[in-house]
Amino acid sequence: xxxxxxxNYLKAIYHLVKQGSSVVSTNAIAKKIHTxxxxxxxxxxxxxxxxxxxxxxxxxxxxxxxxxIIAANVIRKHRLWEVFLVEKLKFSWDEVHDIAEQLEHIxxxxxxxxxxxxxxxxxxDPHGDPIPDRHGNIVKNNSVNLLxxxxxxxxxxxxxxxxxxxxxxxxxxxxxxxxxxIKVIDIEPFDSSIKIxxxxxxxxxxxxxxxxxxxxI
Amino acid sequence: xxxxxxxNYLKAIYHLVKQGSSVVSTNAIAKKIHTxxxxxxxxxxxxxxxxxxxxxxxxxxxxxxxxxIIAANVIRKHRLWEVFLVEKLKFSWDEVHDIAEQLEHIxxxxxxxxxxxxxxxxxxDPHGDPIPDRHGNIVKNNSVNLLxxxxxxxxxxxxxxxxxxxxxxxxxxxxxxxxxxIKVIDIEPFDSSIKIxxxxxxxxxxxxxxxxxxxxI
DNA sequence: ATAGTTTTTTAGTCTTCCCTAAAAAAATAT
DNA sequence: ATATTTTTTTAGGGAAGACTAAAAAACTAT
Ligand SMILES: [Mn+2]
Ligand SMILES: [Mn+2]
Ligand SMILES: [Mn+2]
Ligand SMILES: [Mn+2]
Numbered sequence: 490x491x492x493x494x495x496x497n498y499l500k501a502i503y504h505l506v507k508q509g510s511s512v513v514s515t516n517a518i519a520k521k522i523h524t525x526x527x528x529x530x531x532x533x534x535x536x537x538x539x540x541x542x543x544x545x546x547x548x549x550x551x552x553x554x555x556x557x558i559i560a561a562n563v564i565r566k567h568r569l570w571e572v573f574l575v576e577k578l579k580f581s582w583d584e585v586h587d588i589a590e591q592l593e594h595i596x597x598x599x600x601x602x603x604x605x606x607x608x609x610x611x612x613x614d615p616h617g618d619p620i621p622d623r624h625g626n627i628v629k630n631n632s633v634n635l636l637x638x639x640x641x642x643x644x645x646x647x648x649x650x651x652x653x654x655x656x657x658x659x660x661x662x663x664x665x666x667x668x669x670x671i672k673v674i675d676i677e678p679f680d681s682s683i684k685i686x687x688x689x690x691x692x693x694x695x696x697x698x699x700x701x702x703x704x705x706i
Numbered sequence: 707x708x709x710x711x712x713x714n715y716l717k718a719i720y721h722l723v724k725q726g727s728s729v730v731s732t733n734a735i736a737k738k739i740h741t742x743x744x745x746x747x748x749x750x751x752x753x754x755x756x757x758x759x760x761x762x763x764x765x766x767x768x769x770x771x772x773x774x775i776i777a778a779n780v781i782r783k784h785r786l787w788e789v790f791l792v793e794k795l796k797f798s799w800d801e802v803h804d805i806a807e808q809l810e811h812i813x814x815x816x817x818x819x820x821x822x823x824x825x826x827x828x829x830x831d832p833h834g835d836p837i838p839d840r841h842g843n844i845v846k847n848n849s850v851n852l853l854x855x856x857x858x859x860x861x862x863x864x865x866x867x868x869x870x871x872x873x874x875x876x877x878x879x880x881x882x883x884x885x886x887x888i889k890v891i892d893i894e895p896f897d898s899s900i901k902i903x904x905x906x907x908x909x910x911x912x913x914x915x916x917x918x919x920x921x922x923i
Numbered sequence: 924a925t926a927g928t929t930t931t932t933t934a935g936t937c938t939t940c941c942c943t944a945a946a947a948a949a950a951t952a953t
Numbered sequence: 954a955t956a957t958t959t960t961t962t963t964a965g966g967g968a969a970g971a972c973t974a975a976a977a978a979a980c981t982a983t
Binding site: 749752 | 969970973977
Binding site: 731732733743744746747748763764 | 929930931932933934
């Protein structure tokens with residue numbers, strides 16, 4: 490049996506590996522799940538005993554095949570529940586993350602597969618993140634970050650990296666939603682802020698915002 | 707904050723009070739949630755500190771107003787999730803209890819109220835148990851037990867007391883489902899077994915089965 | 924009323940998951 | 954290369970929630 494806490498650690502490691510190096514540091518995990526490095530070390534030993542992570546003292550950690558499957562399954566549940574909340578219960582995309590953090594730990598294969606079918610097998614969650622299939626396979630997003638494109642380029646907003654309600658509320662306020670066409674009008678060299686056009690209106694977004702937006706060209 | 711374990715104790719006390727005396731014994735709780743009496747005593751002290759139960763040593767325990775509201779809310783969630791699983795995800799009534807045991811602990815007022823609306827405010831769960839409203843109010847079932855009626859009486863199966871999958875599978879096998887009309891054909895004085903007619907077929911059910919079936923006359 | 928039985932509580936432990944403080948190892952700077 | 958800083962691990966401990974065994978209280982039966 491994998492506990493809720495273990496699932497959270499596996500998920501954190503999965504996400505950290507995905508967006509960085511092949512091995513994850515104790516401190517990075519501690520920061521990610523708001524705990525202390527010593528707690529992380531404790532847990533890594535336990536996960537290593539269960540052969541869910543490869544861990545050698547001072548060397549960082551990564552998931553085993555078994556650990557990766559469990560993590561992907563938790564992420565699958567998280568994202569499917571988010572779709573359910575938005576599509577069926579009329580939640581807004583900035584309200585779903587915390588509830589999904591709870592629902593992702595419900596244990597029932599049948600339940601999550603029925604939810605999947607009920608939602609007609611969605612490919613992405615409300616934030617544009619791909620949903621792993623029941624074997625843990627996940628499609629790669631080939632959307633590009635707004636910081637990496639040049640003036641005149643345009644595309645459709647496909648993915649937001651930060652799913653915090655504060656960031657999503659900012660997007661709501663500025664009329665930015667998945668599926669909207671975005672055109673880069675100007676890039677300010679001084680602070681990398683970007684002027685974009687969305688729905689016939691022009692707005693300026695900071696580098697910090699742009700870094701979290703991804704479009705399909 | 708009320709923990710998952712505390713919620714389970716409150717729910718157990720709620721159910722035991724409902725079907726018996728005004729005060730519940732340590733042993734009864736222990737049996738109900740498959741734990742030991744000493745664990746129950748520990749927990750009762752904690753719940754008393756939080757003013758969720760009235761507890762005096764050796765005197766049994768009952769819920770305070772606060773405790774009753776929390777318990778009713780957990781039961782509300784349990785039953786609404788059961789309806790969701792059966793009505794929306796095509797689960798059978800014998801598959802939902804264990805999953806609802808997990809889902810009943812998800813914390814989000816909005817979530818459960820949206821589920822309620824999504825299901826169009828059901829009054830009863832798949833086993834005929836009434837669903838408390840958001841304030842903890844619950845309608846009384848006025849269905850009568852099959853053991854309490856006489857030959858020739860008839861009514862509609864409205865409620866099953868035992869929700870275990872083994873009992874529900876027995877009912878499936880014998881073509882007994884909520885809403886079906888039942889007529890008492892004969893009562894055997896020796897063992898209180900009852901011959902009933904359902905859907906134009908006659909079957910004999912034991913006293914043990916009859917004790918768990920309730921009909922609206 | 925007293926002895927025996929059952930129920931309940933207490934005392935002491937265990938596991939999980941978290942923490943702080945100190946020690947050890949690794950990385951960085953001079 | 955050595956000193957300093959940062960990261961990681963170890964040591965020790967706390968709260969929650971379970972357990973066993975023993976003591977205490979409450980019932981039951983004669
Ligand atoms: Mn999320
Ligand atoms: Mn998401
Ligand atoms: Mn149930
Ligand atoms: Mn039920």
